[in-house]
Amino acid sequence: MIIIDGSEGEGGGQVVRNACALSLITGQPFRITNARGKRSKPGLMRQHVTAVEAACALGNATCEDLAVGASEITFTPGKVVPGEYRFAVGTAGSTGLVLQTLLMPLVLSDAPSRLILEGGTHNMLAPPFEFIAKTFLPIVNRMGPTVEARLIRHGFYPRGGGRIEVEITPAPLTPIACVERGALHERSVTAMFAALPFEIADREIGAARKALDWPEESFAVRQLPEEQGPGNIVLIEAAFEHVTEIVSGFGQLGVPAERVAKMAAGRMAGYLASNAFAGPYLQDQLLLPFALAGGGAFTTVKPSQHSLTARDVIERFIGRRGVFRDQPDGTHRVEWR
Template identity: 25%
Template sequence: MAKPIHLDGTTLEGGGQLFRLALSLSSLTSTPIKVTDIRGKRGTKPGQDGGIKPAHLAGAMWLAGATNAGTTGLELRSRNMVFSPSTAETISDVIWKEVYRSEQVAKGVINIAISTPGSVFLILQSILPFLIFAGSSIVSGSDELPSSLRLNIEGGTNVWHSLSYEYADQVLFPMLCKKLGLGPITMRLNRRGWSLGRPSIGKIELEITPLPAGEVLPTFEYTDRGKITSFRISILGHDPQIRLGTRKMAFQKLERLFPDTEIEVLVDESSDHPSRLYLLIVAESENGFRLGRDWLYDQKVNKQRPMKTVELLVNKVINDLQQEISHGGCVEEWLQDQLVVFQALADGRSSVDGGNPSLHTQTARWVAEEILNVKFNASGHCKGIGFRAPAAKGPTAEKLAEDVARQLVLE
């Protein structure tokens, strides 16, 4: 067995992204990795703790099962881990064995749940590249079996310092599917899960279309953004007056800063708790690129002067978005780092114009360079390895039905 590639978990951003991306690329390419001091920069302040948390563990455990990986240290709060997946030639056979041996029989359904409001999108970040690039090993596209995967994840949908459901729905997936050329990805909110107020567990349901067996992701360019033509606003809050004030102030500021643009409210919804207040504003350009900035308000709501809270919320989100628009790029910092894995795996040279790379983006690029031996330049260009989706080697529908019947008899 090849010696694992060692990744220091304190490198650059030093958080969970390094760990998640390393697992994704390791699983896809059958490259053993060793990650030390996992989330090492997340344990330096009061109330913080490094190591593997529930959302990280859930994604890692699924990937370990899907690739029949040998692991050490893959447990809650662990700071060091070795992950050694099976070779690429056997992965598809393993997936069939592991997925269809459980309750996910013959339906292409994957269920992942955590008992805390840890972000469902942290789990998704770990496994989405694997499902897109190797998911054809789970589904065959035949009449008997589905051509897409259904993924149900339980956890937090609106969580501090994580992608929100609204951002994923309005920015991430549209930019992956419409501008990157991936197959359809649809998402439905079953119920919200919050880290603020009264902690609650939510659930999202996704349908993901993987790359067909034997195919590669073509090279792509996120360049030539064009003029900003519209803004879409999403507001979640307990107090109707605060939501109304947020709406009015956001309209006024956007109309003043960006005259002659369309402004629309997509979401105006109760958050069911006075401590939960959230605002997302998405800008869309004439060439179909989307930039979004948001804030899950993490300060105490001023009950005596609620409009002061509104002012803080609206000013921060619009100022952040205005800075992203001013650099002229096609993506903002939250999306820029999400595209690194696709650049590294695509077939050919891809370009992403997103202004100066964030620390998260720099970290993601470093991980891809270490594991895949690709190179990113200062302008965000990268020549990917042309990863080819493995051929489906799973059992026939008839054989699968026999196995299911046998399991039912045994049970």
């Protein structure tokens, strides 16, 4: 039994998600104490409970004391059964983070699967759908599997109601090197909004134009159906030969539209100024597939506390050591040994 203190390191829900995925893959049970111990509201939230319930359903696992607000759970894995599954978070909790829990066990299974996930697709506490589809999954697909994700309906915080569908064709994970991002092919800024004034998105685009010296055709406003709102997001995309980086800014009450766009543009400028393959969010998501592949490497920006915590959890299950090595150009090379 692997014992994990959920308040160590970054102390968030990622510990729960990675532990469930790794338990299903390795067959090792675990117990988490102090779940999300460093959050303002400790204990499991609805989206974490849904992720664990989903892991139990497809992995024939059991989980003791699972409930919203629970601070301690004990998870005992069974055999993963690929197939078609549907899970609803029931709130604006992230569908992408539920997918993060289920993806690697299904990628390493022995038959195709289909997931229907309902809840939030665009909220400020998780990568938006576009990041999953354009930034993360293409790297997973280069490693051997074929994973295709479709956005059926947007789900913004706090309403939720979004839906994504994911088709998974499994295959062993092959080690790859992701150290060069290659030439820049395309840049874009899109301000999306639903059931909000057009002026908000227009002001965001104006601020992004000032912050980024990009061609005029790079900027666009997209209005979504009223019933998919209210919601607003700015998506800034830089597509390179080998990787696409997507940075997002979420509109929220009390925060000027210009500030939302300016902060997102600043994060993209920081990435473009580096030579790293992976930005801070892709860095975190690549740790698990690269560890399970047993080799390969990628370059990234300064490791986040989120990533260091993920590395520590992964090490507990697979017995390999994740190493972040400083490079002369200021990037960090990530390898598993």
